[in-house]
Amino acid sequence: MGAAGWDFPTITRCIDQLRNTIRPVHPKHRNKLVKDWVKSCSKALDIPVVEDFNKTVRSEGGFGEGVGFFSVSYNPEDGKRSSASVAYLHPIISGEEKQPNLTVLTEAWVSRLNLSKEPKKKAESVNITLKPGHSLTLAAKTEMLLCAGAIDTPRLLLLSGIGPKRQLEDLGIEVQHDLPGVGENLLDHPESIMIWELKEAMPPETTMTSDGGIFLDRDGDGVADIMMHTYQIPFCINTSRLGYEAPLHAFCMTPNIPRPKSIGRMCLTSSDPNVKPALDFRYFTDPEEYDAQTLVDGFRAARKVAEMEPFKSYLKREVAPGLEVQSDKDLSEYGRRVAHTVYHPAGTTKIGDVTKDVMAVVGPDLKIRGIAGVRIADAGVFPSMVTIKWAIPISFFYWVEMLMNTVRC
Amino acid sequence: MLVEAGPSDYNDERVLQLREWLSLLGGELDYDYRTTEQPMGIYPFPGVRKFSPNPLQATPTSATPGQKFWAVAARTTLSSRTGPSNGIWTSG
Numbered sequence A: 001m002g003a004a005g006w007d008f009p010t011i012t013r014c015i016d017q018l019r020n021t022i023r024p025v026h027p028k029h030r031n032k033l034v035k036d037w038v039k040s041c042s043k044a045l046d047i048p049v050v051e052d053f054n055k056t057v058r059s060e061g062g063f064g065e066g067v068g069f070f071s072v073s074y075n076p077e078d079g080k081r082s083s084a085s086v087a088y089l090h091p092i093i094s095g096e097e098k099q100p101n102l103t104v105l106t107e108a109w110v111s112r113l114n115l116s117k118e119p120k121k122k123a124e125s126v127n128i129t130l131k132p133g134h135s136l137t138l139a140a141k142t143e144m145l146l147c148a149g150a151i152d153t154p155r156l157l158l159l160s161g162i163g164p165k166r167q168l169e170d171l172g173i174e175v176q177h178d179l180p181g182v183g184e185n186l187l188d189h190p191e192s193i194m195i196w197e198l199k200e201a202m203p204p205e206t207t208m209t210s211d212g213g214i215f216l217d218r219d220g221d222g223v224a225d226i227m228m229h230t231y232q233i234p235f236c237i238n239t240s241r242l243g244y245e246a247p248l249h250a251f252c253m254t255p256n257i258p259r260p261k262s263i264g265r266m267c268l269t270s271s272d273p274n275v276k277p278a279l280d281f282r283y284f285t286d287p288e289e290y291d292a293q294t295l296v297d298g299f300r301a302a303r304k305v306a307e308m309e310p311f312k313s314y315l316k317r318e319v320a321p322g323l324e325v326q327s328d329k330d331l332s333e334y335g336r337r338v339a340h341t342v343y344h345p346a347g348t349t350k351i352g353d354v355t356k357d358v359m360a361v362v363g364p365d366l367k368i369r370g371i372a373g374v375r376i377a378d379a380g381v382f383p384s385m386v387t388i389k390w391a392i393p394i395s396f397f398y399w400v401e402m403l404m405n406t407v408r409c
Numbered sequence B: 001m002l003v004e005a006g007p008s009d010y011n012d013e014r015v016l017q018l019r020e021w022l023s024l025l026g027g028e029l030d031y032d033y034r035t036t037e038q039p040m041g042i043y044p045f046p047g048v049r050k051f052s053p054n055p056l057q058a059t060p061t062s063a064t065p066g067q068k069f070w071a072v073a074a075r076t077t078l079s080s081r082t083g084p085s086n087g088i089w090t091s092g
Helices: A006-017 A032-045 A053-060 A084-093 A150-161 A163-168 A237-241 A290-306 A328-336 A397-409 B018-024
Strands: A023-025 A066-067 A071-075 A109-114 A123-130 A135-139 A143-146 A193-196 A212-218 A227-229 A249-251 A263-267 A278-280 A315-320 A374-376 B002-004
Touching: A032 A066, A032 A212, A032 A290, A053 A066, A066 A143, A109 A150, A143 A150, A150 A263, A193 A227, A193 A290, A249 A290, A290 A315, A290 A328
Parallel strands: A143 A374, A143 B002
Antiparallel strands: A023 A071, A066 A212, A109 A123, A123 A135, A193 A249, A193 A315, A212 A227, A227 A249, A263 A278
């Protein structure tokens, strides 16, 4: 993929340096129903119970199948997130730590990245507008990092005239730098849902009402290709729209496509920075129908779990899709209609070998192709999806560690 | 200089309390991005009124043109920073 140097030992070394407190769901947040669900998953699908997913990844380099409580970046004492913001910025904002050379501008809208002219283009400054309305141009001393995410980073580039020449010209945006890959390769984790009504209310212990997860490996290659997590609440937003009941007490399993094959794109529809970009994920459009079939296989696995004690005894009935929905065709149709995003957009400024891949936006050092003085450090640089969520891989400080190592070298 | 996206989460219990994540959907901090119409999936399919195999279904869909794309993790700060001499800020 052209991501030289982004190997397992390097990644794990960087993760080890994170301040975030990442740990399996604390025992006091594990309720009996989800514990019994874990047991039933293991029995019904003949997969191991995993006590610590991250530990398993660390020791074995990954895993194909397993079920257990998730590792969560949180503080069990107060239930608060342990995000990059909490772990790194809050101590400085509160005065607990000193960082005198740090200035944070909030309520500041960045509208353009300014480049120096040919022959050697360099990112020199950004235009910002502060909330009171006045505008500033801020110049970087040495380098800029764009970390606005897989949607807003390419959005800023496109609005700055950095992107596919044709798209920019069609919108009347002055082309500063023709970069065809900006906004392409839009990836996501689509997810569907099954809902059961419970005989009684869900026990109250939880971290985030989604504490357990299951990973299946259909082809036995050692990489999970179906993922499901629990919703310990009636997550009925999409099923209700289709007319399904929303039971008061519910348990959900959510077939999810860890490595989807459908690839979308994002683009601007206007040169007006206030107009939101068009996000066309092209969900379920892969010609082999791998993505749709993954949902179907997930539904069938979930039903096996629902038939297995001790979990079975908690269930009153399957609400959605309902037992009358049985064929692959009907399950696929239902699954796609109630599918939702899990908010993992990625890939829109992908990393690659910039000497060979015309669609690569950044090289392995995260520098934007053909522009000096600017790098991208967010989920947009990943050329393909990771199996689970992006929270740790895109942790800003993780990237900084990578960048700092690059710079120091 | 570093550019991030999203509002501050400092002292904002709505964001900090992990258990409250669901309340962020569609709320003040939501980016409110939407997908374009997705003909093969992700609610709603164009022109579909209901899903027929289940007899319980009777509610028509809305005319929403695409799925609302929520940014539940909107917690960072649109900011620029000046840092040490190499231009990259680090906490270490």
